[in-house]
Amino acid sequence: MxxxxxxxxxxxxxxxxxxxxxxxxxxxxxxxxxxxxxxxxxxxxxxxxxxxxxxxxxxxxxxxxxxxxxxxxxxxxxxxxxxxxxxxxxxxxxxxxxxxxxxxxxxxxxxxxxxxxxxxxxxxxxxxxxxxxxxxxxxxxxxxxxxxxxxxxxxxxxQPPHGEASSMNPTFRLFRSSVEAHFREHHDAGHYARALGYAPRTLSRAVQQATGRTAKAYIVDRIVLEAKRLLAHERLTAAGCASALGFPDASNFSVFFRRVTGMRPGTWQTTVAGE
Incomplete structure (x- = not known):
C-alpha cells in the first residue's frame, strides 16, 4: 500500500x-x-x-x-x-x-x-x-x-451507514454473498435459489424486501457494475469483458450492456474517459 x-x-x-x-x-x-x-x-x-x-x-x-x-x-x-x-x-x-x-x-x-x-x-x-x-x-x-x-x-x-435498509435479512445476506462470489459464472436467479436451498419465490421475496428489486435485477446490476469497472479502469474491450464476466462472446455482452445502460460498451467507455 x-x-x-x-x-x-x-x-x-x-x-x-x-x-x-x-x-x-x-x-x-x-x-x-x-x-x-x-x-x-x-x-x-x-x-x-x-x-x-x-x-x-x-x-x-x-x-x-x-x-x-x-x-x-x-x-x-x-x-x-x-x-x-x-x-x-x-x-x-x-x-x-x-x-x-x-x-x-x-x-x-x-x-x-x-x-x-x-x-x-x-x-x-x-x-x-x-x-x-x-x-x-x-x-x-x-x-x-x-x-x-x-x-x-x-x-x-x-457507524458507517448502509445502502440496503434491510440487509440484516439472513436470506438476502446469503444471496448477496453468493452473488458476490459467483456472478461472473452464474447470471440466473434460479442457480442461486438451488445453491442456497430456497424456493425461487422465497428467494425473490427476500431480495425484494431488502432492496426493492427482483433477484434477477440484483444480479444484473452487479454484472453491469463490474462491467463498468472493467471498462473504465482496466480499459477492457467488449470481448475482454465478455470473457471476464461469463458471456459467450463480445456481441452477446454488448447486447446485454446496451439493453441495461442504453449505451454500447465502447461509447460508455469513451464517455467516462472524457469526464
Missing part, C-alpha cells in the same frame, strides 16, 4: 501491515488524477476543506467532518482535493478484530460518503488520533494487535 496509484499491498516490517495511514497531503503527492482500484479498504476522514471523490461513477462531495469509505474492488478517483485536510486509513478486510466490525467491513453496501454528526465528532476524532499515534510508533519486537484494535474502535465510532 506504499504506492496508492499502483494499489499494491506491500509487506511492512514483520509480515504484512494490516493497517496503514496517510495524510491528504501525502495522498496528493501520490495521486495522478486517474482512477484507482484497490484490493483493500480506503477510509478517509476530512477535517477541513472541500473537494470530491468519485466512487463507482457517482460523485460525492468532501467537506469538513465528512467520511469516505471505498470498498475493495470499487473504482474511485480523487477530484479537486488541493485544499482538503484530513487522513486516509488503508486496511485489509481481516484487520478489524471485533465480530461486529468484521461483519460491517464484509458488507458490500456501506455507503461511500456520509457526514459525521457534530455530536459524534469528538469521539471519532479521538479514535482516529489514537490510531494515528499507534501507527506511527516504532515497530515492536513482538507482534501487536493495537492498530487493528484501534481501527475497530474507529469503525465502531464512525
Amino acid at each position: 506504499t504506492a496508492i496509484r499502483q494499489m499494491t499491498y506491500q509487506p511492512v516490517g514483520r509480515g504484512a501491515a494490516a493497517v496503514e495511514t496517510m495524510t491528504f497531503g501525502r495522498l496528493r503527492e501520490l495521486n495522478d488524477g486517474g482512477t484507482q482500484r484497490a484490493d483493500f479498504h480506503v477510509l478517509a476522514i476530512v477535517d477541513a476543506g472541500h473537494g470530491a471523490v468519485t466512487v463507482d461513477f457517482s460523485l460525492h462531495p468532501l467537506r469538513e467532518r465528512s467520511a469516505v469509505w471505498v470498498a475493495p474492488g470499487a473504482v474511485h478517483r480523487w477530484d479537486d482535493i488541493a485544499g482538503v485536510a484530513g487522513h486516509v486509513v488503508l486496511f485489509v478486510s481481516t484487520a478489524p478484530v471485533t465480530h461486529t466490525t468484521r461483519e460491517l467491513v464484509a458488507s458490500p453496501d456501506v455507503m461511500a460518503q456520509w457526514n459525521i454528526p457534530e455530536v459524534d465528532w469528538p469521539l471519532v476524532d479521538a479514535a482516529r488520533n489514537h490510531l494515528l499515534l499507534e501507527a506511527c510508533a516504532p515497530p515492536a519486537d513482538t507482534a501487536t494487535e493495537l492498530p487493528e484494535i484501534l481501527l475497530s474502535a474507529l469503525i465502531a465510532r464512525l
Whole structure:
C-alpha cells in the first residue's frame, strides 16, 4: 500500500501491515488524477476543506467532518482535493478484530460518503488520533494487535451507514454473498435459489424486501457494475469483458450492456474517459 496509484499491498516490517495511514497531503503527492482500484479498504476522514471523490461513477462531495469509505474492488478517483485536510486509513478486510466490525467491513453496501454528526465528532476524532499515534510508533519486537484494535474502535465510532435498509435479512445476506462470489459464472436467479436451498419465490421475496428489486435485477446490476469497472479502469474491450464476466462472446455482452445502460460498451467507455 506504499504506492496508492499502483494499489499494491506491500509487506511492512514483520509480515504484512494490516493497517496503514496517510495524510491528504501525502495522498496528493501520490495521486495522478486517474482512477484507482484497490484490493483493500480506503477510509478517509476530512477535517477541513472541500473537494470530491468519485466512487463507482457517482460523485460525492468532501467537506469538513465528512467520511469516505471505498470498498475493495470499487473504482474511485480523487477530484479537486488541493485544499482538503484530513487522513486516509488503508486496511485489509481481516484487520478489524471485533465480530461486529468484521461483519460491517464484509458488507458490500456501506455507503461511500456520509457526514459525521457534530455530536459524534469528538469521539471519532479521538479514535482516529489514537490510531494515528499507534501507527506511527516504532515497530515492536513482538507482534501487536493495537492498530487493528484501534481501527475497530474507529469503525465502531464512525457507524458507517448502509445502502440496503434491510440487509440484516439472513436470506438476502446469503444471496448477496453468493452473488458476490459467483456472478461472473452464474447470471440466473434460479442457480442461486438451488445453491442456497430456497424456493425461487422465497428467494425473490427476500431480495425484494431488502432492496426493492427482483433477484434477477440484483444480479444484473452487479454484472453491469463490474462491467463498468472493467471498462473504465482496466480499459477492457467488449470481448475482454465478455470473457471476464461469463458471456459467450463480445456481441452477446454488448447486447446485454446496451439493453441495461442504453449505451454500447465502447461509447460508455469513451464517455467516462472524457469526464
